[in-house]
Amino acid sequence: MSAAVVAGIGIGVLLPTVWIQKRDANEVAREASTKPWRLTTRRAGDDGLEAGTIAEDIPRPAMIQDVTREEVERLYEFHTCLASGATATVWRATCKATGxxxxxxxxxKKLLQSAFLNMEVASLRRCAGHPNIMQLLAAYDVSGDEVAPDGEWHLVMELAEGGELFERLLTHGAYSEKVASELLRQIARGIYHL
Known part of the structure; x- marks a missing residue:
């Protein structure tokens, strides 16, 4: 349970999402007039620093395999939907080779830029082996078909059973101080590792 919490918090909130680049002030001003959405750290007296996304600089991780939906379905049997969010759905599945x-x-793919998926995969690979962070087992770039014309990414991760921490709190009430401190220790270890 804490592994899922750490992965969600760490990947979604705590990873750095900007980098600073030295830029000519005129270039920054010129770009700002054509792209007003661009993040900037410009302040009075600033020397032309601009923020951009780290995700743009992360190359596609080598572990991502190009496959078709049929190839994924030959490897895994999909069961039930565990969760669904703004950009993804998480399914319980069984690896057919190992059980x-x-x-x-x-x-x-139409809901999330590839750069951000690359960042998530790279981050999970960097955390490989940590006992408090869910492990990424495989990553697939699924080509477009009639189900998903733009294609999909499939991230195969270890299954964290036990449900959501928030749901457990609603169902069972507050944890004792001893149990809560152990959960927070596990979360802190995972975040520190990031």
């Missing part, structure tokens, strides 16, 4: 229960995060 191992896994979670497969299915991301619609």
């Amino acid at each position: 191992r229960q896994v979670a497969i995060k299915v991301v619609d």
